[in-house]
Amino acid sequence: MTTPTAPTASADRPPPPRLALRYLAARRGALTALGALLLLSTAMAVVTPQLLRRFIDRAAESADTSSLASLAAAFMALAVLTELLLVAGDVLAARVAWSATNELRVDLTRHVLGLDLAFSERHSGGELIERIDGDVGKLANFFSRMFLLIVSNSLLLLGIGVALAVQDWRVGLCYAPLVVGAVLLLRRLVGGAVPASAEHRAATARLLGHLAERLGGLEDIGPNGARDHVRRGFWAHAARLLTAARGSAALGVRWPAAAQGLASFGLLLAVLVGALLLVSGQTTVGGAYVFVAYAGMLQMPLLHIAHQVHDLEEALAALGRVGELFAERGAVPDGPGRLRRTAARGMAVELAEVSFGYGDGAFALRGVSLRLAPGERLAVLGRTGAGKSTLTKLLFRLADPDAGRILFDGQDLRGLSVDSVRRQVGLVTQEVWIFHATVRENVAVFDPGVPDEDIRRALCEVGLGDWLERLPHGLDTVLGSGGVGHSAGEAQLLAFARVLIVDPGLVVLDEASSRLDPAGRRAFRAAAERLLAGRTAVVIAHQVEAARTADRILVLRDGEVLELGRREALLADPGSEFGRRWRAAEVTA
Numbered sequence: 001m002t003t004p005t006a007p008t009a010s011a012d013r014p015p016p017p018r019l020a021l022r023y024l025a026a027r028r029g030a031l032t033a034l035g036a037l038l039l040l041s042t043a044m045a046v047v048t049p050q051l052l053r054r055f056i057d058r059a060a061e062s063a064d065t066s067s068l069a070s071l072a073a074a075f076m077a078l079a080v081l082t083e084l085l086l087v088a089g090d091v092l093a094a095r096v097a098w099s100a101t102n103e104l105r106v107d108l109t110r111h112v113l114g115l116d117l118a119f120s121e122r123h124s125g126g127e128l129i130e131r132i133d134g135d136v137g138k139l140a141n142f143f144s145r146m147f148l149l150i151v152s153n154s155l156l157l158l159g160i161g162v163a164l165a166v167q168d169w170r171v172g173l174c175y176a177p178l179v180v181g182a183v184l185l186l187r188r189l190v191g192g193a194v195p196a197s198a199e200h201r202a203a204t205a206r207l208l209g210h211l212a213e214r215l216g217g218l219e220d221i222g223p224n225g226a227r228d229h230v231r232r233g234f235w236a237h238a239a240r241l242l243t244a245a246r247g248s249a250a251l252g253v254r255w256p257a258a259a260q261g262l263a264s265f266g267l268l269l270a271v272l273v274g275a276l277l278l279v280s281g282q283t284t285v286g287g288a289y290v291f292v293a294y295a296g297m298l299q300m301p302l303l304h305i306a307h308q309v310h311d312l313e314e315a316l317a318a319l320g321r322v323g324e325l326f327a328e329r330g331a332v333p334d335g336p337g338r339l340r341r342t343a344a345r346g347m348a349v350e351l352a353e354v355s356f357g358y359g360d361g362a363f364a365l366r367g368v369s370l371r372l373a374p375g376e377r378l379a380v381l382g383r384t385g386a387g388k389s390t391l392t393k394l395l396f397r398l399a400d401p402d403a404g405r406i407l408f409d410g411q412d413l414r415g416l417s418v419d420s421v422r423r424q425v426g427l428v429t430q431e432v433w434i435f436h437a438t439v440r441e442n443v444a445v446f447d448p449g450v451p452d453e454d455i456r457r458a459l460c461e462v463g464l465g466d467w468l469e470r471l472p473h474g475l476d477t478v479l480g481s482g483g484v485g486h487s488a489g490e491a492q493l494l495a496f497a498r499v500l501i502v503d504p505g506l507v508v509l510d511e512a513s514s515r516l517d518p519a520g521r522r523a524f525r526a527a528a529e530r531l532l533a534g535r536t537a538v539v540i541a542h543q544v545e546a547a548r549t550a551d552r553i554l555v556l557r558d559g560e561v562l563e564l565g566r567r568e569a570l571l572a573d574p575g576s577e578f579g580r581r582w583r584a585a586e587v588t589a
Ligand SMILES: Nc1ncnc2c1ncn2[C@@H]1O[C@H](COP(=O)(O)OP(=O)(O)OP(=O)(O)O)[C@@H](O)[C@H]1O
Pocket: 005, 358, 363, 364, 382, 383, 384, 385, 386, 387, 388, 389, 390, 391, 542
């Protein structure tokens, strides 16, 4: 049986390096320019102490002031140029980082939006925000200059070593093991901090997920006295986050401290060696200065390399998580075709021996067969758990049947793209999501191609004409949190207007009016009549009253068809369950 709730990671997930290459390759030009800038500033960092050395030695030899002045001018020009290169590098790196991470965020968001209900049931909103924004944010440095910094700082270390060895091979000899030892030690310390930092991020994601979920249910939490429980949950998550953050911070400071210690040790060594060589007359004051200057410069590339390696490990972990998210597939595979409607208004709908289960061994629907001609209206009744919403999910192609077929206008849904099917099914449930956006955007669902006239007409048709008139800025009025409020009934009618704009071949109303009061239900019914007129429709309800205008009735029990037939025929049948419930409800047809 199909398991729409099971994770559906697939084997065609792009491995992290390939995923990264896709975004890096698109920025080849900027990255090459950035590499050139970094190389140039590295070369300048190695050359600068040599200029100073000459200056000091010439000054000690009491050389003429004009050559000293030109050396000083060259030094200043080099310093200014170095700063300019740094600024240009920062600007370029920020651009690359922003454009690459934003592109990745957009791609990820689009991918997540294309996934199905089962996916959103498995992941809380807070967790997804952390993955789409938090994990991707970790990649900013990776995309812009992580590798370039590792390379340029390694080159700087090499350049310092070569410059020292050229000047005095004995100093060069001391330098090499010091640097190799430092890099190995830092590598160990940095590696040790990575699991703690991963736990820190995971604890953050859990807290955000918890908060988002509880905030979503705020309306139910207050009246039901669950505030203390929510507060305790928050403290428990926050306490775990604090422990993880402390652990990560404690390990995170070890390697910068070690790098600083090593650099100080190198500086001390350089001062000693420089003093010894100077006193023994084997080097000049300028030469001794260069030893000390290069030793002082050691700390920066060591810290940078350690930092970048740390970031690289975090970035690879983040890339792995991003890759996992990209690998999520909907429970329903796309078919090769696109749904074609054969009539202008409603579609013909057919279910042939449809069975479906949620993977727990039980059937939610079993052997359901029915046919609806274009424009026919079916009311689906049944007790709780009878399989009504499961039928909705299959019609909206949130899942495919385990056995049997569903056909729209004679086309098997399995052979069609999911998107083309969902475009032809207008689904309204009791949960209507009103976006914090204008009325126009809410009705057209952000499609800028929908003319205002169509939006106004749709709103009037569902009975929201007067409501629109009263809005302070008409279609430009912002709804949702912080904007103009709306009732549950108005939200339902807005959902109807959305369906009218899309003009689907099948409309499914799933318990859509169950939260409304009698007045709201009357407005709903009137709007539903206008919406459903001439369209094929499936109306799912607990209340038998919803079958008042239906052509056909389907009564489900434990996933199986208990009764199916034309409404009048069932009403005329004294043994009909639907007829019995209809009479019990004293509804007049
Ligand atoms: N996501 C799910 N995972 C596992 N089982 C599910 C899931 N959704 C529904 N079921 C089970 O499938 C069966 C049919 O459920 P369905 O939601 O279709 O019933 P329903 O008629 O719509 O009920 P209600 O009127 O209460 O909404 C029930 O036994 C239910 O427990």
